[in-house]
Amino acid sequence: MTQAWTSQSRPGRQLALALGCAIVGLVLIFALHGGGVSRDAKAARLLGVILIVIGVGAGLTAGTQTVTVDPRARSITVTDARMVGAAKTTTIVATDVREIGIGYLGRRSNRVQFYYLVLKLRDGHDYSLFAPGRFYPGSSDRPTVEGWRRRVAESLGIPS
Incomplete structure (x- = not known):
C-alpha cells in the first residue's frame, strides 16, 4: 500500500x-x-x-478535520480547519507511534457509541485520531474502526 x-x-x-x-x-x-x-x-x-x-x-x-495517512512518508497529517481562527496542522511520524489502540466513548444503554483510534506515542502521550464529536463516517461501528486501525498500522509499518 x-x-x-x-x-x-x-x-x-x-x-x-x-x-x-x-x-x-x-x-x-x-x-x-x-x-x-x-x-x-x-x-x-x-x-x-x-x-x-x-x-x-x-x-x-466547529470545522472540518482532515486525516491523511501517507505510507511513503510513513506519517499521519491531521489538519483542523475551524470556522474561526487559522487552520492547525499536526504531523505524526510512524517512528513516534508505539501502538495503535481503539478508544470508546458512550454507553450501549443509551445507544450513543463512538469509537476512535488512540495513538500511543513513544513520549508517553496519547493522540486521538478520528476523535468523537467530529462525526467521521463509520465511527459508531467497532468493526469499521478496527479496519481503520489495521489500515493505519499496515500503512505505517507499525506492528498490530
Missing part, C-alpha cells in the same frame, strides 16, 4: 448539534419569560443561557 489516503469529518453534524443546543436554550428563555421569579423559572432561564453559550461556542469552534 503506497498511496496516501484521506478521511474527512462531517462538520454539518457538529453545526446541527450546536444549533440544536442554542435553539433549546432560546426556547427555555422565551417559554419562561413570563414565568415569574420562582427558583425553578430562574434555574430554567439560567440553563437556557448556558445552552445558548455552549451552542454558540460549539458553532464557532
Whole structure:
C-alpha cells in the first residue's frame, strides 16, 4: 500500500448539534419569560443561557478535520480547519507511534457509541485520531474502526 489516503469529518453534524443546543436554550428563555421569579423559572432561564453559550461556542469552534495517512512518508497529517481562527496542522511520524489502540466513548444503554483510534506515542502521550464529536463516517461501528486501525498500522509499518 503506497498511496496516501484521506478521511474527512462531517462538520454539518457538529453545526446541527450546536444549533440544536442554542435553539433549546432560546426556547427555555422565551417559554419562561413570563414565568415569574420562582427558583425553578430562574434555574430554567439560567440553563437556557448556558445552552445558548455552549451552542454558540460549539458553532464557532466547529470545522472540518482532515486525516491523511501517507505510507511513503510513513506519517499521519491531521489538519483542523475551524470556522474561526487559522487552520492547525499536526504531523505524526510512524517512528513516534508505539501502538495503535481503539478508544470508546458512550454507553450501549443509551445507544450513543463512538469509537476512535488512540495513538500511543513513544513520549508517553496519547493522540486521538478520528476523535468523537467530529462525526467521521463509520465511527459508531467497532468493526469499521478496527479496519481503520489495521489500515493505519499496515500503512505505517507499525506492528498490530
